[in-house]
Amino acid sequence: METEINSIPNTTKCLNCGTEFEGDFCPKCGQNAETGRYTLKFIADNFMTALSGKDGSIWFTLKSLFTRPGEMIVDNLNGKRKKYLSPFPMLFMVLTLYLLIVTLFNASILDLVLEDYVIPLPADASIKEIREHEFQQFLDNCLRFYYGHYTLCTIVTLPLAVMAARACYGKNNRKRYYWAEYIVGIVYATVIVILFRCLTKLFYPLGAETFSAIGILFSPLVAIVANTACFRKMLGFSVAKTAWRSVLSRLLYFLMMATILFFIIVIFAIYIVAKY
Numbered sequence: 063m064e065t066e067i068n069s070i071p072n073t074t075k076c077l078n079c080g081t082e083f084e085g086d087f088c089p090k091c092g093q094n095a096e097t098g099r100y101t102l103k104f105i106a107d108n109f110m111t112a113l114s115g116k117d118g119s120i121w122f123t124l125k126s127l128f129t130r131p132g133e134m135i136v137d138n139l140n141g142k143r144k145k146y147l148s149p150f151p152m153l154f155m156v157l158t159l160y161l162l163i164v165t166l167f168n169a170s171i172l173d174l175v176l177e178d179y180v181i182p183l184p185a186d187a188s189i190k191e192i193r194e195h196e197f198q199q200f201l202d203n204c205l206r207f208y209y210g211h212y213t214l215c216t217i218v219t220l221p222l223a224v225m226a227a228r229a230c231y232g233k234n235n236r237k238r239y240y241w242a243e244y245i246v247g248i249v250y251a252t253v254i255v256i257l258f259r260c261l262t263k264l265f266y267p268l269g270a271e272t273f274s275a276i277g278i279l280f281s282p283l284v285a286i287v288a289n290t291a292c293f294r295k296m297l298g299f300s301v302a303k304t305a306w307r308s309v310l311s312r313l314l315y316f317l318m319m320a321t322i323l324f325f326i327i328v329i330f331a332i333y334i335v336a337k338y
């Protein structure tokens with residue numbers, strides 16, 4: 063009788079999907095069997111798991127991103143994803159880091175620069191001067207919005223970066239890879255660019271204007287290097303060919319951005335003319 067009792071399997075009912083199972087993880091949804099109430103210990107354990115965890119280590123992903131990005135992208139596309147943090151969680155994590163660093167170190171350099179170009183509007187200003195003043199304010203606000211909401215602009219313009227990459231990385235590769243598979247490379251490359259921007263902002267206390275300029279001017283170059291590193295293995299090109307296609311991709315990306323901005327400026331200009 064004792065043997066029969068010991069042979070009874072220790073089953074658990076999954077709190078997520080209701081499946082009864084044996085072992086540490088639910089075979090249907092994958093949730094851990096040990097899922098209790100939130101405690102400080104539970105939160106601490108989850109935090110440590112995120113840093114060095116079983117379901118994709120941040121540190122291993124970062125290391126791979128800077129030492130073997132091409133192989134990491136290919137691993138992801140071939141289904142070897144367990145050891146890597148997925149692209150979008152990684153993106154939102156570095157965007158959060160960027161926001162934190164901006165809050166702590168960023169001394170609103172753009173506002174200081176634009177103040178030098180603000181021309182006060184005289185009381186007896188003509189309609190032409192009023193139009194020019196409002197138009198200049200609009201352009202200044204566009205710059206402030208872009209640099210003040212860099213994270214939002216990065217996410218919103220990701221589709222443009224994907225479209226540009228897909229257009230410039232060759233017809234054969236457009237047939238080989240889905241749109242979503244290009245997104246993987248673009249997102250990981252974007253992570254590299256944002257980390258570069260984080261690094262420049264950390265040096266703001268040493269010279270805010272200098273490192274702000276470095277961040278703005280060198281970000282496109284870093285993006286080209288990042289795209290080259292992330293896409294070379296995936297595309298099967300040489301370094302030189304991938305770099306050239308990456309240059310074309312960034313140029314097309316900025317052209318699409320400029321086209322959209324041009325139409326916005328034209329619409330606003332029409333509004334100003336109609337207003338006055």
